[in-house]
Amino acid sequence: MDFKLTEEQEALKKEFEDFFQEVMKDAPPEYGTGGLEGTYKTDEGFQFHMAVAKKLGEKGWLSRAWPKEFGGQGAPLIEQLIFNEAKDKYNAPGVDMFGIGMFAPTLILAANDEQRERLLPPIAKGEVSYCQGWSEPDAGSDLASLTTTAIRNGDHYIVNGQKIWTSGGHKADCMFLLARTNTEEKRGKGLSVFHLKMDLPGIEVRPILYMNGTHIYNEVFFKDVKIPAKDMIGGENEGWQLTRQTMNFERSSIGLFIEGKNRVRDMVNYVKTHKKNGKFLSEDPIVRQKLARLYMELDMGHTLAYKIAFLQEQGGLIFAASAASEAKLFGSELIQRIANYSTEIMGLYGQLTESEWAPLNGVMNEMYTMCMGLNIAGGSTEIQKNIIAWVGLGLPRIR
Amino acid sequence: MNISFSSEQEILRKSVAEFLSKECPGEKVRDIEDSVEGYSAKQWKKIAKLGWMEVILPEVYGGFDDPFMNIIIIMEEIGKAAFPSPFFSTVILGGYTILEGGSENQKKDLLKKMAEGKLLLSLAQHEDDPGYLEAAINMQATLSGDEYVLNGTKMFVMDANIADKLIVAAKTDEGTTLLLVDAKAPGITCTIIPSIGMDNCCEVIFADVKVPVKDTIGEPGKGWEILEKVMLKASIAKSAEMVGGCKASIDLTAFYAKNRVQYGQPIGGYQAIQHYMADMLMYYDISSNYLYKVAWMIDEGMDCSTEASALKAQVNEYYKFISERGVQIHGGVGTSREFDIGLYYRRAKAFEYTCGDSDHHIELVAKAIGL
């Protein structure tokens, strides 16, 4: 049993941390504490994100984990975890969760040589941003039931339909799209993956505002949009299998635990400097209990994240599928508790959003609304529990 | 980083598990619980022969310099089997106290007997106003010539009824002092108090009990220092036992849920049940992984008092949650004495108090994070 990082890994960690610490000195106030909202909410935040992406690209850090033949360094997964941990410690942007996190692995897995040569380098250099065109109004958790069609017509596919909840759709250069290429087939059969540019004629992006008024996600409408056939990734009608494998990347949810630790540290400082009924909040046993508990849970989740990276490295995601769902479930519910307790502890001030009046500039309040997105996106709490029950416990699947 | 057990450790786990499933199935656990002694002397001899007691011992005292992780493995398996025995009292609390505080002679003599299965120990710490801090120790040991005279009552003394020696924490002029007391010494009255663990929870009354000064463990006044060191390891070991109990509860419940049919379906197919069980597995995986990390820190000589507190406080809650859901999913049979799940439900509550309850550990963590 050994939980230690090697000396090289420690050195790498330091190198990453130094970099992000330096980079974050240039963060504009609009970027706030990062996350989807920091990246997509304002132009300033997005520009900062892309500027950091470029720097990361120059260092070759965006593609570190890719195999050498695709321009990466073949870095082991654990180093990716170390990288992500360092990045999240400083709430830094620069890693496109869609381009780097999902589409690049898809390309590596299934694209042909021409596509890899054309599409991977801009991602590696941090020059291009992606959005994810999966969910539809009637296909959420049950993604395989989606109905947006892409019908072959000569050397093009003609796309018609609607996507929804497309995060960053209003900022991204490109989308990876999951659409139905065979309308005779049902569910997983008959779906294909496409790469497309967001400025193609016939694409319309309409904002949907998050409940706190920020602009993160969108509806995307397709009306006779022509996608060159060469932009289909993987085989026709093989998109569902491919999409499922795309999830096989770093799945430790480390970011949730690091973000949580950052916020709990903020709250420890807060309660030591703020009074209620003439006494520092830090003297209130209930406050102490709540924060200590959160810290303990975070440390346990943080430790599990490492275990997941270890398991994934040993045997791929299949090895860690249940644990990865457990970490996502535990982490997102934990973030929710942090947001709730923190805004409780703040008393009336807990209701204030970003402003000079708001404690911690409204971070905890923003978290209180944003955390619900975490519970739903990327496989809802309930879907994670289904996976744990089926995969982790072998309980029967009744249809 | 290599978060896995060595093959020797896997073998150790397997051998402990096999012994317990053969020698101490649920039926036997209930029999032992119902017995006056609350343990089986026959089993005790066997596990001594198998060398379980030696796992904590350095080579000089007849052990093998095993890593702390190995005792964690044993404790997990004990927890899985809900094995009722004085192992925790004797080996963990008693053994570590002697290792930490005992004189060379005491170590040689007592640890050898312990390893042979010929010495049962019991720690008398708590009193009728119990707590987990030194302030809760108030029983007086008055010096008279070359003897201490003990008067007062100790409570929640586990396995005092079967112990050969008691380790009594008492107040001398110097402060808290640990005394090794013959359990059958004149003036001692031991009574078993009924408890949810159906274990050997005892009240021990001391009336002018005389203890030779030479039977002090460690220097007078240094008792609490010793106990703190012991409690660190003991709380992790107890957490391991509880984590083992979590695992057994989940396995039992998953098995039951796959086989119990209602409305034409196994109840494990119903999502309400699946989601309870998903939470149970999540908490177990998080706990066991953290347990190994903390135990590893001990083996590395790292300071892990905060982590150990986090572990115990959280496992207190998770074991209760997992065993409670376990009973719920079993339905009526889960509430019966006949079904094993109830063993774990009761132990989760009993062990919650051992080596610090949640409030105690949460406060330690609160201090550690700067509150």
Ligand SMILES: Cc1cc2nc3c(=O)[nH]c(=O)nc-3n(C[C@H](O)[C@H](O)[C@H](O)COP(=O)(O)OP(=O)(O)OC[C@H]3O[C@@H](n4cnc5c(N)ncnc54)[C@H](O)[C@@H]3O)c2cc1C
């Ligand atoms: C902030 C945010 C950002 C997002 N970004 C993107 C994006 O960039 N691209 C994209 O494609 N999508 C995105 N999504 C969409 C997200 O993937 C979906 O919201 C998610 O898959 C759930 O689908 P749904 O909203 O249709 O809810 P539904 O699937 O309708 O679920 C509604 C409720 O029913 C429950 N439920 C559904 N099925 C089951 C079941 N089998 N068992 C038990 N309970 C069930 C769910 O858990 C949920 O509680 C985003 C969502 C959010 C909130």
